[in-house]
Amino acid sequence: MEQGAAAIVVDNLRKHYGKIEALRGVTLSIHQGEIFGLLGANGAGKTTLIKSLIGSLRPNGGSTRVLDLDPHTQKRALRRQIGYMPQSPVLYDDLSARDNIRFFGRAHRIPNLEEEISAVLDFTGLREREHSPVHQFSGGMKQRLSLACTLVHKPRLLLLDEPTTGVDPKLREAFWAYFHKLASEGVTLVISTHQMDEALYCDRLAVMRDGVVLACDTPRGLLRRGRTTVRVTNGGSVESETIANTPEALPAFLQRYHLDERVSRIEIEEDTLEAVVLALINARQEDAHVVHPE
């Protein structure tokens, strides 16, 4: 499905806890059917942003529209259409997996609730343990159950705070395949993550630090901000140069060798997304350490 109108519009959003500024003027627009990733270290403001979007936190300034609704004045209407998965698996440990999903799903008045519960239990691979109490589950199983509780009412917008933490690689791949399927059906997904390999699955990414969005771009767009190191073994010597990580930079650089037969080896090393994100974050850190004259 083609990405449509804005599902989320955030303008100059600010939130502080006492003297700590958790969000400092965040501005974002997220399209319907988009998988939007929030990247950043702990304390960057990702969770605060997500909680502001679901109306669990009252911001100190700025405006937010989610599915064309105000998350604070129209939260009842909004919450019927969203699914939120908290960072830690917030579940009732003494209830079974099925009971947990049933309890959180029941408030959404799903007509065929039991069938939907079975479907999400199948998808998250918990069907065989549906009647086991959650305190017997591993961390990864709890994470899967938490996701199942979020998906059971088929929301239009999913806000997932580090959904794949503790989930094994095979299931993680299945999760991302499912997220893409949902996005293709028009569901919007906002996913905060630390995992750079996962970030590449997102349509767009916002890199956050200290409550500020440092960059907002596609994964490829972010990668273009990195550098490419090219090592050319030419005769007996090795020449090394760092160039921009853009499609046109590499051919332009290699032009100078004119396919010289003495060129026996070309090594190309592109910055990874992790390196690009770290460079962005570190640049911000250096800015913050600059002592401004009074």
Add this chain to the structure above:
Amino acid sequence: MSYTLSNILAVAARVLTQLRHDRRFLILALALPFVTVYMLYLFFEGVDAPIFDPEKFVMPVGAFMVHFITYALCAIALVRERTAETLGRMFVNGYRQVEIIGGYVLAYTLLATVQSLIVLVGLSLLFKLDYPTGTFAALYLTIWLLAIISIAMGILVSNFARNEGQVFPFIPLVIFLSVLLSGMILPTDKLPEWTRPASLITPMYYANIVVQALIKPDGALSDTWGLAGLIIYGIAIFSLATFTLRELE
């Protein structure tokens, strides 16, 4: 079935399922009232009647025990929901304040019903109380109502605490107000003038008025305004608990 009622029942069913699975909690919650009633019996057995008239004291003290135990258990249970963030998840999934509190009150009412019965039966057997059946029924109704109000009070107190530890300072406050100012130890007209308004804010004050009226010879519910006071107090405390249940973090 209305949407609100359906959600209240969902919360109540969930709390009851949790209680059923927590056998140790259930046993403690039911054994504690009996143990305290028995301790009360041992205490009054050793006290000279001219100082204490057990007949006058045991029923209000029994009611206070149900009040205190129910209040403390409910306050801690709801604070635990807040610290575990399940309360927040309930809100995000569409549950509203009135539904959460209604569900809690409904579930804990079942527990309080049994607790009230244990206290009343224990007191009557140990102290050989010889009231007419109607009086016993009215006493049971009073203790049961007090227990329900205690649930709402527990929820109200939990709304001002961020963790289990912050519930504890409220416990002596409730004990102080209930024991000293409700009239169950000393009649309120013998207390200092400044304490009179404070008496009105404890549910034990109204419960004690009803109990004292009922345990008199030929006492009846129609002789006292205390039950109406208890019901009005209950509605007020339930509304206050609903109003102050914070949804925002």
